[in-house]
Amino acid sequence: MKNLPYEWLVGLRYTRAGKRDKRNSFISFISLISMSGIALGVAALIIILSVMNGFRKEVTDRMLSVLAHVEVFDKNGSMPDWQEQARRAMTNPAVKGTAPFVQTQAMLLHGGEILRPAVVRGVLPDQEPNVSDLAKTTKFGSFKDLRPGEFGIVMGIDLARSLQLNLGDKVTMALAQGTVTPAGVVPRMRSFTLVGVFVAGHPEFDSGLAFIHIQDAEKMLRMDAPAGLRLRLADMHRAPEVAEELKKLFPSNLTVRDWSRLNANWFAAVQTEKRMMFIILTLIVAVAAFNLVSTLVMTVTDKQADIAILRTLGATPRSIMKIFVIQGALVGVLGALLGVAGGVLVALNIDVIVPFIEHLLGVQFLSKDIYQISTVPSDMHWADVGVIAVVSVLLAFAATLYPSRWAASVKPAEALRYE
Incomplete structure (x- = not known):
């Protein structure tokens, strides 16, 4: 940790608050909420796309048992x-x-x-x-x-x-x-x-x-x-x-x-449905990612005196910008990793999780008489997981640009005037 550039050290410190650091605890709590939102959005996207792939595979297999x-x-x-x-x-x-x-x-x-x-x-x-x-x-x-x-x-x-x-x-x-x-x-x-x-x-x-x-x-x-x-x-x-x-x-x-x-229309409709579901669920990830904007804005507002001191010690606007990009990107990457881990775990074990929930609640999500299948199928594609992870990290990175540029534009004299 001591060998890291000071931008990384400051960015990591802003991300988490110590036990006695009550000043940063609220900002750290907001960062945790943003990270959790990204993780839930990524996990939901992986699980739902895996279930859609599972239904598509199930229907395709049944169609090709006849065709x-x-x-x-x-x-x-x-x-x-x-x-x-x-x-x-x-x-x-x-x-x-x-x-x-x-x-x-x-x-x-x-x-x-x-x-x-x-x-x-x-x-x-x-x-x-x-x-x-x-x-x-x-x-x-x-x-x-x-x-x-x-x-x-x-x-x-x-x-x-x-x-x-x-x-x-x-x-x-x-x-x-x-x-x-x-x-x-x-x-x-x-x-x-x-x-x-x-x-x-x-x-x-x-x-x-x-x-x-x-x-x-x-x-x-x-x-x-x-x-x-x-x-x-x-x-x-x-x-x-x-x-x-x-x-x-x-x-x-x-x-x-x-x-x-022979079934071009059906498969085109399924692909369109999958794309639209991906876009809709990506908006959930986007909402969580752009919560980082409010988190970083509060951080910049609270840390203007610290920014001014760093500037007087020789920090460049680029270094100040890098501090807050690191803070936001770290939240995004951790959220994406947690979401991928949770989503993959659920998608690979959905045949165990869904029956447990049905037994616990006393309900049946899929009636065999209506849907011809009684279990929720899942077919996870690692390519989908990779795309989801990359998109979520890019959205988190994009959310850091405005607050970090604002932090870089802080003028030391004006920031320290009322300190």
Whole structure:
């Protein structure tokens, strides 16, 4: 400590008051409040962004348990050589599974009164587990009960409930592609038997998705081959990169799309929400950081005589300014470090902390019936932590500029006139 420049020694002394230093105790208390405010703001920002990342990861994982990481379409509407294209796709080491599919929009009718829209996907039951996890989430019945020619159907649990269906019940499927008759265009209709109900954990799929055997779908749509292929990758985050690689493998008549393009609007909305939440919560840190302005202004007002004495002893205005910058920056750095430590600790242990609070208060923050998940997820990114820490320190540093420049402009003669 003795080897430090005197600016550091004076700045550290102004930050904390000794037991007998009642003159500085109030200023030190205000500094402590500012430090605590910065720490709480930083911790809150880390925790909330980690929870948002956790929810995003949870929803993304559930979406991709149903959606393919990459989809390949034939521009002509059908892919007769899908087996050859599947073998070609598997030559890329990033591709771990393939499955053909047919997809269309349909209306499902039960009891002559209840009508619901749905996305109907024709699949091969033995190959569908290669690209999705829905077979594992089937709550009633089984995907294996989808047999060609028997016109069975597997649908989401919310869709089955809205249609008031039980296993073995009949449901009528009507397609937009109609049949031309002398009386006009008649919708193409067929009766299906409910053979399975799945729970994807995502409202969009549980309430609007159904599966039938691919041969039944081809008969309904009057197709002679699947519409395309669905691919699963070893790393879903590499989907855009792998899609570009696959384009070079496939003929020019095939279109390749990855999951990020298929759900671009949803991910853009999530990113916008995260940015706005970051800005809003940063304002909390900013309010705490700019409390330093009042702290330093009071310090400068109280220490004008000390500043004048330092000036008469040869201290330059730059040195005086440095003293109060050090005082404010130290408060900001300590507050940021405490906030990072607390925020990281909570974010990494939120799966233990939240259940403890729920048990203590006798409440449940997330109802499984409403949100499909009963625990608060957390996915902390160290990059977010670093940005938050840097921003909080910069805000604290910015708050020191005006008071420190004011201190540097104090004139010794005027400051000592009334001493």
